Amino acid sequence: MALLIKNGEIITADSRYKADIYVEGETITRIGQSLEAPPGTEVIDASGQYVFPGFIDPHVHIYLPFMATFAKDTHETGSKAALMGGTTTYIEMCAPSRHEDTLEGYQLWKGKAEGNSYCDYTFHMAVTRFDDKTAAQLREIVKDGINSFKIFLSYKGFFGVDDGEMYQTLRLAKELGVIVTAHCENAELVGQLQQKLLSEGKTGPEWHEPSRPESVEAEGTARFATFLENTGATGYVVHLSCKPALDAAMDAKARGVPLFIESVIPHFLLDKTYAERGGVEAMKYIMSPPLRDKRNQKALWDALAMGFIDTVGTDHCPFDTAQKLLGKDAFTAIPNGIPAIEDRVNLLYTYGVSRGNLDIHRFVDAASTKSAKLFGLFPRKGTIAVGSDADLVIYDPSYRGKISAATQSVNNDYNGFEGFEIDGKPRVVTVRGKVAVRDGQFVGEKGRGKLLRREPMYF
Numbered sequence: 253m254a255l256l257i258k259n260g261e262i263i264t265a266d267s268r269y270k271a272d273i274y275v276e277g278e279t280i281t282r283i284g285q286s287l288e289a290p291p292g293t294e295v296i297d298a299s300g301q302y303v304f305p306g307f308i309d310p311h312v313h314i315y316l317p318f319m320a321t322f323a324k325d326t327h328e329t330g331s332k333a334a335l336m337g338g339t340t341t342y343i344e345m346c347a348p349s350r351h352e353d354t355l356e357g358y359q360l361w362k363g364k365a366e367g368n369s370y371c372d373y374t375f376h377m378a379v380t381r382f383d384d385k386t387a388a389q390l391r392e393i394v395k396d397g398i399n400s401f402k403i404f405l406s407y408k409g410f411f412g413v414d415d416g417e418m419y420q421t422l423r424l425a426k427e428l429g430v431i432v433t434a435h436c437e438n439a440e441l442v443g444q445l446q447q448k449l450l451s452e453g454k455t456g457p458e459w460h461e462p463s464r465p466e467s468v469e470a471e472g473t474a475r476f477a478t479f480l481e482n483t484g485a486t487g488y489v490v491h492l493s494c495k496p497a498l499d500a501a502m503d504a505k506a507r508g509v510p511l512f513i514e515s516v517i518p519h520f521l522l523d524k525t526y527a528e529r530g531g532v533e534a535m536k537y538i539m540s541p542p543l544r545d546k547r548n549q550k551a552l553w554d555a556l557a558m559g560f561i562d563t564v565g566t567d568h569c570p571f572d573t574a575q576k577l578l579g580k581d582a583f584t585a586i587p588n589g590i591p592a593i594e595d596r597v598n599l600l601y602t603y604g605v606s607r608g609n610l611d612i613h614r615f616v617d618a619a620s621t622k623s624a625k626l627f628g629l630f631p632r633k634g635t636i637a638v639g640s641d642a643d644l645v646i647y648d649p650s651y652r653g654k655i656s657a658a659t660q661s662v663n664n665d666y667n668g669f670e671g672f673e674i675d676g677k678p679r680v681v682t683v684r685g686k687v688a689v690r691d692g693q694f695v696g697e698k699g700r701g702k703l704l705r706r707e708p709m710y711f
């Protein structure tokens with residue numbers, strides 16, 4: 253099976269040029285001018301379009317038992333939505349709770365994905381408790397090709413680890429060449445503030461943000477950095493949402509702490525007024541860390557443009573309207589999460605590149621290349637080069653449209669970005685050389701997606 257993509261403008265994190273791309277099997281084998289192909293080759297004309305490397309979402313939840321319910325996706329629904337939006341690889345949080353066996357959890361998560369995904373995937377392995385048995389299991393999981401862990405400083409008693417467990421996890425990660433991703437909010441403060449607000453009769457969704465204020469995230473971020481500094485481990489803050497947390501992370505970077513920063517698309521474009529609309533409309537906008545005061549957005553865009561924010565993910569985590577209503581009597585029972593797996597690339601392109609807030613190469617870097625480099629997928633993923641997997645996005649920058657739940661592939665009955673304008677769209681998306689989206693229509697092959705093996709990395 254061969255594929256020839258002609259006349260497109262190839263854009264990677266560090267180059268831009270017009271050339272043809274020839275794909276044999278799963279791999280890019282030639283890039284050049286006026287390439288010819290043997291009869292029987294599928295030829296796609298990409299005139300007037302950009303050709304980007306397949307985008308990587310470094311932070312999604314697909315299978316997730318959480319807050320008395322389950323996130324709505326399967327790998328079938330999640331990977332289809334991902335591909336429709338140009339994402340060809342995602343990294344799922346494998347997150348058994350601290351009451352479950354870590355290795356059994358890993359096998360459960362792996363089993364949910366196997367044979368069901370249209371696109372490639374891997375996992376960040378959550379460490380939700382730390383003891384000798386768990387440490388031994390984590391060593392096995394790393395040998396199975398997982399080179400990143402996830403810890404939660406919040407969600408005490410469920411996913412959360414205490415400081416001692418964080419320290420032990422970071423020591424093990426340092427030894428094994430594993431990068432540790434972290435949800436940074438002070439668990440104790442969140443718990444105390446939630447109880448105080450509820451006891452004052454403040455039960456609506458508008459109290460979610462005040463229960464986890466910016467300073468609580470800044471403290472978690474600074475503490476994580478301090479623990480990295482004292483263990484020598486490499487860290488990655490997930491879904492950094494606000495200026496005080498950014499300042500804490502930048503402080504650590506300036507001290508030479510190997511700390512990378514992810515922010516997620518909802519925090520660039522949505523603010524806390526969405527969660528103050530009352531009723532279920534507000535509940536749809538509950539995630540953690542919460543949507544913030546709008547003044548934080550400029551700080552995030554500026555830090556992204558300068559490369560201080562390394563990657564942009566989603567924290568994709570769909571709950572439908574009925575599930576959100578589980579929290580009608582108390583904001584603490586609203587399942588946390590906003591789905592965005594399908595819209596991340598188009599939103600970042602539109603409000604970043606098209607509207608003049610983000611250089612197009614930094615866009616590719618933040619939405620693909622940097623995640624590939626940090627998580628051991630580069631140069632197989634994250635670029636367009638001879639020898640790389642043929643995960644390609646032929647992108648039409650002349651498309652104009654609006655996001656709507658009525659036309660989405662995401663498995664949910666609303667879209668948090670309803671009505672947002674979009675200045676571009678994937679026309680063709682390939683997964684290791686096979687077309688999965690053609691003329692904007694889904695033609696993917698279930699089970700084509702594979703678990704990607706990743707080797708230890710010493711930063």
Ligand code: DUC
Nearest residue numbers: 435539540569588589
């Ligand atoms: N935050 C969310 O909003 N959803 C899933 C987990 C998380 O940390």
Ligand code: ZN
Nearest residue numbers: 349351409410
């Ligand atoms: Zn329990």
Ligand code: ZN
Nearest residue numbers: 435490491540
């Ligand atoms: Zn989180």
Ligand code: ZN
Nearest residue numbers: 311313345567
């Ligand atoms: Zn998450």
